Amino acid sequence: MAQEARLIPVNLVLNGLWQQESRAWLAAGVPLVPVRRVAEALGAIVEWQTPQKAVLLRSGATRVVLVVGRSTATINEREVRLPRRTRVVENQVLVAASLLAEAFGAGVEWEERARVVRVSRREPALLQKVVAIDPGHGGKDSGALGATGLPEKEVNLEIARRVGALLRLAGGSPALTRESDRFLSLPARVEQANRLQAEIFVSIHHNWAYQPEVGGTETYYYLTVSGHTLASQLQRQLVAEIGLANRGVKEAAFYVLRYTRMPASLCEVAFLSNPEEERLVQTPEARERIATAIYRGIRAYFEEKEVPKEVY
Numbered sequence: 233m234a235q236e237a238r239l240i241p242v243n244l245v246l247n248g249l250w251q252q253e254s255r256a257w258l259a260a261g262v263p264l265v266p267v268r269r270v271a272e273a274l275g276a277i278v279e280w281q282t283p284q285k286a287v288l289l290r291s292g293a294t295r296v297v298l299v300v301g302r303s304t305a306t307i308n309e310r311e312v313r314l315p316r317r318t319r320v321v322e323n324q325v326l327v328a329a330s331l332l333a334e335a336f337g338a339g340v341e342w343e344e345r346a347r348v349v350r351v352s353r354r355e356p357a358l359l360q361k362v363v364a365i366d367p368g369h370g371g372k373d374s375g376a377l378g379a380t381g382l383p384e385k386e387v388n389l390e391i392a393r394r395v396g397a398l399l400r401l402a403g404g405s406p407a408l409t410r411e412s413d414r415f416l417s418l419p420a421r422v423e424q425a426n427r428l429q430a431e432i433f434v435s436i437h438h439n440w441a442y443q444p445e446v447g448g449t450e451t452y453y454y455l456t457v458s459g460h461t462l463a464s465q466l467q468r469q470l471v472a473e474i475g476l477a478n479r480g481v482k483e484a485a486f487y488v489l490r491y492t493r494m495p496a497s498l499c500e501v502a503f504l505s506n507p508e509e510e511r512l513v514q515t516p517e518a519r520e521r522i523a524t525a526i527y528r529g530i531r532a533y534f535e536e537k538e539v540p541k542e543v544y
Contacts, residue, residue, distance in 0.1 A: 233297050239264070239321060243348040243517065246273050248398055248527045250473070256324055256349035262315045263342045263349040264326040267298070274336045274353050280325075287318075289335065296335045298327055307335050316523045325355065339401030346394065346516050350401055357534040358404040364430035366488060367392035368437040368498075369417030376440035378504035384438045385413065387513050391501070392436050394523030399530070418487040426493050426513055432462055433490050433496035434530065438513065439459075441505030447506040452498040454489035461536065463497040466529035473525035474518065475510065476502055495533075499526065 237260035244256040244265065257264045267287055268278045268321070276291040289296040298305035303317040314328045329351060333340040341350045367388040369375030375384030389410070396406035407428050409421045425433045439450070451467040453459035463481045471478045479500075489496045502509040502520055512518045 237262075237292075237316060242342075243346075243520065245348055245350045245398070245520065245524055246270060248402070248524050248531065250517075250524050254324075256329070257321065258342070258349075259316045261342075263329045263340070263347060264316060264319075265329045265332065265351060267327050267332075268325070270329070270332055270351055271336075272537040274332060274338050274349075276336060287327075291336055294335055295508060297323075297332070298331070300325060305331055307331075312403045335427065339403070341397060341401055343394075343397065346520055347541060348516075348520055350397060352398065352401040355402040355404070355531055358399065358531060360400045360405055361404070361432075362405045362428055363399055363405060363431045363530060364425035364433040364492075364494075365392045365395050365406050366421050366425070366433065366435035367408065367410055368435055370410050370413055373415055376438055376504045379444065379507040379511035380510060382504060382510055382514060384440075384504055387438055387504075387519070389413065389525070391519050391523050394520055395434075395436070395526045395530075398523060398527040402527075402531070404530075419489055419491075422491045425496075426491075430492075430494055432494055432530065433488065433492045434462075434466065434526065435486075435496070435498040436526065437498060437500050439500040439504055440505045442505070444505055444507060447503045447509050448479040449474070449502060450479035450482055450500045452482050452484045452486060452489060452500070453496065454483060454485055458495035459489070459497060462495045462529075462533045465532040465536070466497055466499055466526060469525040469529040469532065470499065470522065473521050473528075474502070474512070506530060509536060511540050 240258040244251040254269045276289045279288040285300040298318050318327045329340045339352045369385035399406040410416050449470045451463040453463040504510045
């Protein structure tokens, strides 16, 4: 009998929310997720059938049946082979995330570097929305240097990549102004966003101050009501998720805010000059949580209102 693959606990992000009470598992590279928690978040009704040790999932015309201990499941009576068998761990039924993706049209992604499984329903508000994500600085421009020398450009890029991944899973069309550690001028960043006719522009930065005790989160916009709305949603989500001091939504004539022809905001997530905040943003967990907050702020903006046709 083949030896069972060892289970490794990993983090779970579900519909853009970092899961504090639930986690995913990795079995020989295959992500397994808690059926009830994830299926319900995707809009399915979950029923446990005790005699058969089976789980029935229903959503609209879709009916999924899986049985504990088996390496197959059925979707509308069609048998599907699973990469790993369904099992019970910590009183939760775990199933391959790929099954729920196939059955309910969800986006699923395992990211080795971040040690996180991301699962997301398709969000109507985000479908085909082109969102310009701008990781500040890069290349010869390191941006702020943290109390221990952490370069801002590195943190900005990693968070931006994670925001992009979350948007893609939900059906959006993210466009990063830079995908690697390279220098990009401010006019080049603006030109990219304008050429793509992005719906919104979000620039990701980290702050610096001479006084190491200064800290917190602030978000900027320039002039427009829609820019203020976007900045407010981003600020609200960031403060709620990472819990730093709320320094508010502010107006500033930053180049990337003045010359982009769409609602635009610039987030200053934390102060790298503050030793505690620098330690925070060095952790993969905090970077993922920051990304989920920015993603939810973007989603909330599109859910709240249709992007207005303003004159810029």
